[in-house]
Amino acid sequence: MRNETLTPVSWRARPRSFVALMSLYESNYIRLGRLVGTPGALIGTYRSRVAGDCDLLLAVVERCAYTSILDLTYELLDGREPVRFPQLRLRVYHDARLVEAERCAGTAAEAALQAGRCAERELHQRWMRNMMLNKWLEYCAERGHRFAAPIM
Numbered sequence: 001m002r003n004e005t006l007t008p009v010s011w012r013a014r015p016r017s018f019v020a021l022m023s024l025y026e027s028n029y030i031r032l033g034r035l036v037g038t039p040g041a042l043i044g045t046y047r048s049r050v051a052g053d054c055d056l057l058l059a060v061v062e063r064c065a066y067t068s069i070l071d072l073t074y075e076l077l078d079g080r081e082p083v084r085f086p087q088l089r090l091r092v093y094h095d096a097r098l099v100e101a102e103r104c105a106g107t108a109a110e111a112a113l114q115a116g117r118c119a120e121r122e123l124h125q126r127w128m129r130n131m132m133l134n135k136w137l138e139y140c141a142e143r144g145h146r147f148a149a150p151i152m
Contacts, residue, residue, distance in 0.1 A: 016127050024130045028099035029092070031137035036147045040094040042068065044150030048140075056145045057084065068092045069102075072133075088133060100126070101133040 032039055035048070036058070043063065048056040055075040062069040069091055073084040087105040092098075 016124065018123065021123065021127055021130065022098070024127070024134060025093075025098035025100050028090075028101070028130060028134050028137065029097045031134060031141065032090075032092070032099050034141045035137065035145055039068065039070075039092045039099070042070070042147075042150075046147035046149075047151050048145040048147050050144045053143045053145070056140055056147075058147055061089075066093065066095050068094065086132075086136075088129075088136075090133070099133070101129040104129055104132065 029039070035056075036042060036046075042058070042060050044060060046058040048058075050056075054077075057071075057073050057075055059071045060068060061071055069089065072088045072090055073086065076083045076085055088101050089103045089105065091100045091102050093100070
């Protein structure tokens with residue numbers, strides 16, 4: 001059996017094109033798999049603790065046969081109340097093995113994206129959200145984050 005995490009992702013498509021975006025979604029799936037194992041098996045809420053980094057939280061919001069919706073966020077300590085930032089909403093396509101960042105709630109950038117939403121900018125907005133997710137997943141894996149058993 002082939003190890004998919006070692007599969008090179010093709011970036012030969014024109015940058016920021018639809019084809020390149022689908023390759024980015026594929027890369028997101030591979031990177032998320034490094035943190036969770038099998039994304040289709042997730043149920044509940046997970047916490048990853050690594051020395052010298054913020055807690056990483058993952059919650060399964062909805063789970064269906066072919067897709068799941070997840071929330072991924074850091075829990076930052078700011079005084080007495082923890083702050084969750086950024087708050088990414090992910091859609092996992094299990095059969096296609098893709099992960100799409102649907103939104104990044106609570107950021108000024110996301111508010112600006114929603115205000116200026118139009119058809120010709122949609123591809124660019126999706127590209128920006130998913131590139132951020134891709135780099136963040138890589139960073140979290142390099143820091144040693146992994147999700148084991150659900151906490152709830």
